[in-house]
Amino acid sequence: MRKGEIERVTEETDIKVKIDLDGSGEAEVETGIKFFDHLLESMVKHGRFDIVAKAKGDFDHHIAEDVMIGLGKSFEDALGDKKGIRRMGDAIVPMDDSLVLLAIDIGGRVYTNVRMDLEKEKLVDLNSDLLIHLLETFAGNLKCNLHVDVLRGINDHHKAEATFKALGVALSEAVEEIGEDVPSTKGVV
Numbered sequence: 001m002r003k004g005e006i007e008r009v010t011e012e013t014d015i016k017v018k019i020d021l022d023g024s025g026e027a028e029v030e031t032g033i034k035f036f037d038h039l040l041e042s043m044v045k046h047g048r049f050d051i052v053a054k055a056k057g058d059f060d061h062h063i064a065e066d067v068m069i070g071l072g073k074s075f076e077d078a079l080g081d082k083k084g085i086r087r088m089g090d091a092i093v094p095m096d097d098s099l100v101l102l103a104i105d106i107g108g109r110v111y112t113n114v115r116m117d118l119e120k121e122k123l124v125d126l127n128s129d130l131l132i133h134l135l136e137t138f139a140g141n142l143k144c145n146l147h148v149d150v151l152r153g154i155n156d157h158h159k160a161e162a163t164f165k166a167l168g169v170a171l172s173e174a175v176e177e178i179g180e181d182v183p184s185t186k187g188v189v
Contacts, residue, residue, distance in 0.1 A: 002175070004077030006070040013057030017070035021078050021175050023050025031055040035124035036064050039164040040071075046093075047168030061130060068134045072141025075106075079175065082106065087183035089173030095162035098153030102166035105145040106174050108189050112136045114148040116163065120156045131160055135167075 002021040008014075027044040029037045031053065044051050053071065057063040079085065090103040114135050118128040139146040148166070153159040182189055 002078045002080075004074035004079075006073045006077065008066055008070055010066070012059070012062040013055060013066040015055040015057075015063070015066045015070050016052065017054075017067060017074045018052040019071070019074040019078055020050040021075075024048060026050045028052045028054075031063050031067055033060050033064060033126055035126040035160075036060075036067075038124075039126075039160060040067075042161055043164040043168035043171075045168065046165045047172040049168070049172070060126065064126070064130060064134055065137055068137040069141050072138045072143075075142050075171070075175075079106065081182070082189040083182050084177045084179050085183055086174055086176045086178050087189065089170035089175075091166040091169035091173070093162045093166035093169060095158045095165065097155055098158040098162045099151045100153075100159070100162040100166045101147075101149045101151055102163065102170050103145075103147045104139075104167075104170045104174050106142060106189070107145065107184065108143050109145060110140050110143055111145045112139045112147075114146070116148065116150045116159060118156045118159060123157055123160055128156060128160070131163070135163075 005018045025045045025048045027041040029040045055063045088105045114132045150159045
């Protein structure tokens with residue numbers, strides 16, 4: 001059973017994140033930030049994971065950030081020693097006018113390079129400048145390399161949503177069980 005669960009209570013937030021890597025795309029997300037919930041639901045649907053993400057707190061920035069911390073840590077928890085996983089995944093995802101290229105390596109080293117070029121200040125009720133930080137926060141807590149390039153797009157909503165869909169698809173590929181070995185020439189990940 002590849003499941004992970006993280007509870008995080010700080011003076012700013014109270015979050016609970018559960019993940020089942022072998023789910024069917026079911027999301028029970030309640031953060032109080034509608035667009036962020038939508039992005040997480042899109043990621044989960046296209047990644048075919050099941051998650052529960054409940055959060056409350058003082059500011060949207062803190063809530064979203066702590067959920068991404070919890071999400072990264074719950075993935076890490078669910079993967080254990082990472083034996084048998086593919087480890088790397090990628091996706092090219094279109095959404096109307098937008099096209100996103102995303103690649104991930106769950107190899108234990110943290111590096112992010114995210115190019116989104118969003119123009120609007122807000123996407124519904126989420127500050128758009130927060131999206132890159134959220135992806136970096138997730139990658140740091142999963143201990144992975146994450147590369148995101150929004151290759152083209154006009155609508156910022158579509159750029160963001162295609163990015164989270166691509167993240168789900170690439171994660172699904174990276175955590176796929178393909179054998180028994182540790183996916184590294186070093187023998188550890």
